[in-house]
Amino acid sequence: GQQLNQSPQSMFIQEGEDVSMNCTSSSIFNTWLWYKQDPGEGPVLLIALYKAGELTSNGRLTAQFGITRKDSFLNISASIPSDVGIYFCAGQYSGGSNYKLTFGKGTLLTVNP
Amino acid sequence: KAGVTQTPRYLIKTRGQQVTLSCSPISGHRSVSWYQQTPGQGLQFLFEYFSETQRNKGNFPGRFSGRQFSNSRSEMNVSTLELGDSALYLCASSYEGAGELFFGEGSRLTVL
Numbered sequence: 001g002q003q004l005n006q007s008p009q010s011m012f013i014q015e016g017e018d019v020s021m022n023c024t025s026s027s028i029f030n031t032w033l034w035y036k037q038d039p040g041e042g043p044v045l046l047i048a049l050y051k052a053g054e055l056t057s058n059g060r061l062t063a064q065f066g067i068t069r070k071d072s073f074l075n076i077s078a079s080i081p082s083d084v085g086i087y088f089c090a091g092q093y094s095g096g097s098n099y100k101l102t103f104g105k106g107t108l109l110t111v112n113p
Numbered sequence: 114k115a116g117v118t119q120t121p122r123y124l125i126k127t128r129g130q131q132v133t134l135s136c137s138p139i140s141g142h143r144s145v146s147w148y149q150q151t152p153g154q155g156l157q158f159l160f161e162y163f164s165e166t167q168r169n170k171g172n173f174p175g176r177f178s179g180r181q182f183s184n185s186r187s188e189m190n191v192s193t194l195e196l197g198d199s200a201l202y203l204c205a206s207s208y209e210g211a212g213e214l215f216f217g218e219g220s221r222l223t224v225l
Contacts, residue, residue: 031211031212033213033214035216040218040219040221041218041219042117042119042203042216042217042218042219043156043203043216044216045213045214045215045216048212048213050212088156090156090214092211092212094210094211094212097163097168097169097210098168098169099144099146099161099168099169099207099210099211100146100158100161100169100171101146101148101156101158101205101214102158103148103155103156104155105155106155
């Protein structure tokens with residue numbers, strides 16, 4: 001089945017630093033989604049990407065859909081303590097009405113004030 | 114606009130019992146998907162329902178089942194519970210299935 005490799009697994013940074021994480025896949029996707037999950041809560045959608053090469057921002061977050069359709073990255077600029085959490089990438093290949101998401105294992109972000 | 118609502122938030126069961134979890138999607142959304150989240154396996158797709166029909170299914174045993182009602186609300190059932198079924202069960206809704214999926218807060222199941 002499809003596999004998503006998300007890296008890094010964890011990051012420990014100082015407040016104000018920029019963060020970058022990425023996902024690579026063995027298969028192509030036509031949608032990439034990035035989520036953040038706080039402990040005991042469900043994932044919250046941060047950014048959705050629909051086109052190869054697309055670069056989209058949401059406040060301090062920027063994400064890109066790779067040209068090959070097999071990768072995506074998420075950048076967080078000027079990190080703040082509330083950025084702490086687990087970030088997941090998810091790919092969707094909506095062919096034949098199969099819309100299941102394949103998730104990466106997550107990146108645990110810790111921000112030191 | 115209300116988000117995805119899942120009930121119950123927490124529950125404890127013993128091996129061999131069965132459990133039913135409920136999900137109310139965002140108003141107007143017709144697709145409901147279920148995911149299991151565990152520390153070891155991460156987020157795994159269980160199944161997706163659209164217009165009261167199961168449209169897609171993941172690689173879980175037949176003990177895991179679900180259904181969707183005419184108002185798009187969905188339930189999932191796990192029968193003959195095993196210790197390994199302890200997990201956070203997440204429901205996600207979307208308008209038609211493709212694109213943005215919005216998750217509920219999950220139902221935390223503990224099997225003793």
